Amino acid sequence: MEILWLIIAGVGAFLVAWIDGANNAANSIGAPIGSGALKLRQALVFASIFEFIGGVIYGRFVSITLLRGIVDVSAVKPGDLIVGMSVALVVTGILVTLITRMRIPMSISQSIVGGLLGFGFAVGGLNSILWGEVSFIILAWAIVPFLGIAVGFLEYKLFNYLGRYMRGRRALLAGGSLFFITVFTAIFLYLAEKGNPVATAYALLAGLAGSVISTALYYVYVSRRMPGDEVAAREFVYKTLLISSSATMAFSHGAHDVSNPSGPLTGVLLTLLNGEVPVGKVEIPYPITVFSALGIATGILTWGYSVVETIGERITPLSVESAFVAQFSASQLVLIVTRLGLPTSTTGAIIGSIAGVGLARGVSYVNLRLVAKIIGFWFLGAAVTALSTFLLSYVIISI
Numbered sequence: 001m002e003i004l005w006l007i008i009a010g011v012g013a014f015l016v017a018w019i020d021g022a023n024n025a026a027n028s029i030g031a032p033i034g035s036g037a038l039k040l041r042q043a044l045v046f047a048s049i050f051e052f053i054g055g056v057i058y059g060r061f062v063s064i065t066l067l068r069g070i071v072d073v074s075a076v077k078p079g080d081l082i083v084g085m086s087v088a089l090v091v092t093g094i095l096v097t098l099i100t101r102m103r104i105p106m107s108i109s110q111s112i113v114g115g116l117l118g119f120g121f122a123v124g125g126l127n128s129i130l131w132g133e134v135s136f137i138i139l140a141w142a143i144v145p146f147l148g149i150a151v152g153f154l155e156y157k158l159f160n161y162l163g164r165y166m167r168g169r170r171a172l173l174a175g176g177s178l179f180f181i182t183v184f185t186a187i188f189l190y191l192a193e194k195g196n197p198v199a200t201a202y203a204l205l206a207g208l209a210g211s212v213i214s215t216a217l218y219y220v221y222v223s224r225r226m227p228g229d230e231v232a233a234r235e236f237v238y239k240t241l242l243i244s245s246s247a248t249m250a251f252s253h254g255a256h257d258v259s260n261p262s263g264p265l266t267g268v269l270l271t272l273l274n275g276e277v278p279v280g281k282v283e284i285p286y287p288i289t290v291f292s293a294l295g296i297a298t299g300i301l302t303w304g305y306s307v308v309e310t311i312g313e314r315i316t317p318l319s320v321e322s323a324f325v326a327q328f329s330a331s332q333l334v335l336i337v338t339r340l341g342l343p344t345s346t347t348g349a350i351i352g353s354i355a356g357v358g359l360a361r362g363v364s365y366v367n368l369r370l371v372a373k374i375i376g377f378w379f380l381g382a383a384v385t386a387l388s389t390f391l392l393s394y395v396i397i398s399i
Contacts, residue, residue, distance in 0.1 A: 002272050005083070010265065016108065022300065058252075085268050104307070114385035149359065182244060183210055185336075186248060258293050316354055
């Protein structure tokens with residue numbers, strides 16, 4: 001029976017990872033495809049590589065939150081935890097697959113959190129939920145899309161103003177500065193540790209070194225290929241930056257969303273191995289992280305085109321420049337949220353940023369009805385997952 005539940009949890013985890021990649025691939029490649037900077041097939045391969053790398057390297061931060069930051073697992077019986085987390089994975093995977101067929105960008109993180117809440121209600125009632133942490137997560141769900149809108153709006157206005165001066169070599173210099181910021185943010189946030197000044201100093205030095213080397217390579221690559229015409233040169237610089245920020249977004253999404261399958265699967269595996277629920281210091285096993293990251297990459301390659309048009313074209317028309325601003329804004333926001341360990345919505349960040357870019361040009365440029373529909377599905381999905389997981393878990397545990 002234990003092997004059966006491990007198989008169910010493993011299949012459910014891979015389904016969640018697969019549909020996460022299929023649905024959320026558009027977070028990193030929707031804007032570059034919509035603006036014409038990348039073709040679909042090369043974009044899917046490109047995204048799958050960086051999603052896998054981000055998941056393997058960065059994925060440990062949010063996974064622990066999903067493992068024991070939603071439900072007080074210390075008050076849950078081992079058998080109940082195995083059933084509840086397995087059911088949450090399967091229900092989330094099936095629900096998001098159905099929504100993906102409708103070409104709706106879905107927040108898988110919100111759905112899996114809803115599933116874990118349903119499991120918590122089934123095994124321990126309201127007292128089993130860590131309401132402080134859950135309230136903070138729900139607050140982040142509401143705030144992140146609006147942060148994306150604000151950052152996208154302000155950065156579009158800023159880049160639109162600076163664009164008058166970004167010609168020829170100035171465009172190359174500005175592009176290099178933005179590339180430096182992108183690389184530095186990723187390295188520093190990964191290595192820095194709260195309350196550890198030595199690690200933070202090391203993160204600062206490593207971030208500076210990595211950024212300098214990466215930016216130097218960027219300059220060499222772009223300067224050798226940059227057209228002589230000023231307008232074409234600026235377009236080329238923005239296209240290069242858009243692709244690099246898409247890589248950052250793919251890395252950020254993989255880092256954040258690998259937790260959706262790996263956190264609950266780790267809970268099931270450790271409980272089966274030890275005969276008790278995981279408490280105290282817990283590390284997500286590396287093979288589970290790799291397994292989950294592979295699932296996301298597979299979803300991107302096999303069905304990642306499903307929601308691309310919705311994000312890349314239907315929210316607001318995107319040029320290479322506006323697509324870069326949206327992608328850059330969202331990728332930095334997601335990196336910070338991931339480092340904080342919050343299972344929030346990466347989809348909310350990119351859709352908010354794209355909407356912000358559109359609003360900067362005027363309300364008429366944004367498909368507000370579509371944005372409202374997408375947000376409604378996020379919260380409806382979390383509620384349906386919670387209710388379905390509650391009912392199934394309660395019935396199975398009661399048998």
